[in-house]
Amino acid sequence: MIVLLILALLILLVFFVPYGVDASYAQSVLSLYVKAGPLRFRLLPKKPKTEKQLEREKKREEKKAAKKRAKAEKKAKAKESLEETQKVKEKKPLDLDFLLALAKMAVRAIRRFFRSFTIERLELTYVVATPDPYDTATQYAYLCGGLSALEPMAGSVIHVKKKDIRVGMDFTTEKALIEGRLVLTLQLFRIVHLAVAFGVEFIRWKIQQSRLRKAGSDERTDYHGR
Numbered sequence: 001m002i003v004l005l006i007l008a009l010l011i012l013l014v015f016f017v018p019y020g021v022d023a024s025y026a027q028s029v030l031s032l033y034v035k036a037g038p039l040r041f042r043l044l045p046k047k048p049k050t051e052k053q054l055e056r057e058k059k060r061e062e063k064k065a066a067k068k069r070a071k072a073e074k075k076a077k078a079k080e081s082l083e084e085t086q087k088v089k090e091k092k093p094l095d096l097d098f099l100l101a102l103a104k105m106a107v108r109a110i111r112r113f114f115r116s117f118t119i120e121r122l123e124l125t126y127v128v129a130t131p132d133p134y135d136t137a138t139q140y141a142y143l144c145g146g147l148s149a150l151e152p153m154a155g156s157v158i159h160v161k162k163k164d165i166r167v168g169m170d171f172t173t174e175k176a177l178i179e180g181r182l183v184l185t186l187q188l189f190r191i192v193h194l195a196v197a198f199g200v201e202f203i204r205w206k207i208q209q210s211r212l213r214k215a216g217s218d219e220r221t222d223y224h225g226r
Helices: 002-016 051-081 096-116 133-157 188-225
Strands: 018-026 029-036 039-044 118-128 159-169 177-187
Touching: 002 188, 018 118, 096 133, 096 188, 118 133, 133 159, 177 188
Parallel strands: 118 159
Antiparallel strands: 018 029, 018 177, 029 039, 118 177
16 A cells, blocks of 8 residues: 555646746856756757767767668568569548637637646846937837737746846947747646547537437438328
């Protein structure tokens, strides 16, 4: 019982611990971390590799190249020994009702998928700067208008906990300043929930279609009987 309880707790931790990415861009440097609960693993910028690591990579590449050559030789021998046969398969007509229903279910699943994400932190600093002061002011106005329109739409699609968006303009320089940070998380149980919801919706549609086909066949048999 103790072992089963420990396994159950581990499974709960795996499914309910938030996983995600922590990406930031500052001073022309892109940083990327992978998160698993409180743990963080750096992907970018990469650490410089040692000589031993470089030697191991060379050996791995040589082994992969040798395996690819061996596979290519086997395929060439198999093609020479086997007779070329082509089987013509009859193409079934496309079921437009099925494709339309599947597209609608996919759209709803995509919406639920994006709502499952949580933006823990969103930071953006953008200072508009161009050689022409008129272009600087124009781009700044367009940017403010676009952000004011996109902000409520983004909030309805994905949940944002903390955000800090700063936009400005600078007439003393010609180079724009862009810095930002995005911390995005997702829990595995939400993926399972999405898969179950999609499966239930698909099964309901199949049952509904079978009932409609059965009702149509019963009507035809009654008509012929009369």
